[in-house]
Amino acid sequence: MAAIKPLIFRWGIISTGKIAESFVKDLLVDPKTRGVDDIQHQVVSVGSRSVEKAQEFIDRVAGGNKSIKAFGTYEEVYADKDVDALYIGTPHTYHYTNALDGIKAGKHILCEKPVTCNLAELRSLLAAAKEHNVFFMEAMWTRFQPLSLEVKKIIDEGRLGLPVLVHADLSGNFNIHNILTTHRILDPALGGGALLDIGPYPLFWAILALYEHPANNSSLPTNIVGSMLNTPITPVDSSTCFTLTFAGSKLAAQATLSCSITLNPIDPGVTIRFERGAILISSPIYCPKEFKVQYLGPNGKVEKEERRVFDYVGGGWHFEADEVARCVRDGKKESELWGHDKSLLEMTVFDEVRRQGGYKFPPGVEKVL
């Protein structure tokens, strides 16, 4: 029998920053190394605010591949007829405008986290994606990694009982006293601070363990509480703590989440506590390679511990790229694993935590209010 030809999925890349580089490197990894034979990714064009930067990016990241077009505007990528989907890797506060322009050009969209800077912007984007009949997904890459799929399987099988508490933290020392105040992590105009940049990851684990739990039946948190601590340098949060309570369904559970841009990561970064055990997930929680499952005996002590380790070629971003290609191939407008509801929940939580914490964007930053 003749082998089925893989789908060649063609990407346009918006921006040439750090994450765009990591993403493109992963697109260029041979999919067979991760057991994928139905999809092949192709980088068709790269857009930057400067054509020299776009070309330098192609030279550096894609070995100067002559078939990749370098553009000095993002608009030329949106208009490129050879592009199936756009990858948007600009700072947070540009996601809305870049994604909207891409949607209007009829392109499918994979947009970096946090998907927008507020809920109203996301709602507006989703309406536009519907109107233009395109696929749209936030680039929550952790959801598609093999470790997350396995953790989800263990949670849903129920051998540990129901989840009761999630503790998750992502911290990273950004050396804030020695970087420019125009750096995206410090500049409020770029959505700086811990919550928007690294808060999506502790929240992701709460969504996976609690919101997605079959007993929760996609009920929203019944309570959201947040507290923010500002940097002494610019009015963005250096640390934020937030809690979610899920009590509107058969699940009675809470998540206590935190993030900081001045501390190093802790390990394990995520602990999910169940009626009869726990899952401990190693740092970094955006791309963990290891977790442990602890089973409790009748006396509440750990009776058995299993360790699971994962490895693959590449950085872990290619799994989300495969998901986008397959969804588009199958005519889907959203992913079943990281659907629009989860990005809406994320923005609902972040808006509420920012409201309680007094985090306001400078005037004009939010494009929809």
Ligand SMILES: NC(=O)C1=CN([C@@H]2O[C@H](COP(=O)(O)OP(=O)(O)OC[C@H]3O[C@@H](n4cnc5c(N)ncnc54)[C@H](OP(=O)(O)O)[C@@H]3O)[C@@H](O)[C@H]2O)C=CC1
């Ligand atoms: N999934 C993940 O693992 C990660 C996701 N991210 C997300 O990706 C986004 C970008 O982060 P990162 O790559 O670290 O950021 P960088 O600052 O490294 O890159 C951002 C790029 O956006 C473009 N850009 C457009 N407008 C501006 C502007 N006004 N100021 C600065 N840059 C601008 C620039 O590209 P050009 O000059 O070519 O136009 C720039 O290189 C963020 O939203 C972040 O949350 C970040 C890191 C990891």
Ligand SMILES: O=C1OC[C@@H](O)[C@H](O)[C@H]1O
């Ligand atoms: O998504 C991310 O994960 C890793 C962090 O270092 C980065 O700032 C953030 O955007």
